[in-house]
Amino acid sequence: MNITLKVNGKKHTAEISPDDFLLETLRSLGYKSVKRGCDTGSCGLCSVLVDGKPVLSCSYLSARADGHEVTTIEGAGEEAKKVASALVGEGVEQCGFCSPGLVLSILGMKKELGKEATDDQIKNYLNGNLCRCTGYEGQLRGIRKYLEV
Known part of the structure; x- marks a missing residue:
């Protein structure tokens, strides 16, 4: 499935699987500051902002970010x-x-x-x-x- 999201002000279209997490999608788009830590949503290393609110990208499905603004540390x-x-x-x-x-x-x-x-x-x-x-x-x-x- 395709999703469209804006990362740090730049529009991206990404081909994802329905079970892909935002962490994987962002890293595949080149945003390497988004780090993999525990993969259980308990360490905070993967935190990004979606529409200005912190989310744990290792447990946030990429499909949920479709049409939303994502901010990484670079942004x-x-x-x-x-x-x-x-x-x-x-x-x-x-x-x-x-x-x-x-x-x-x-x-x-x-x-x-x-x-x-x-x-x-x-x-x-x-x-x-x-x-x-x-x-x-x-x-x-x-x-x-x-x-x-």
């Missing part, structure tokens, strides 16, 4: 740089493997919850974004700093 532009700067400013030293999914989840969270999100709301929203390099406290401080901007 997040200056806002992604602001998030990264806030995280680095709080000493969040990461290897970078989880960063694209985490940053996109933060952008979706800001759009949905706004700048007034509480620490508990942030933690709840980002539940499932796993990072092996940090203890999450620095990330929380960085996210708060980013939301204050």
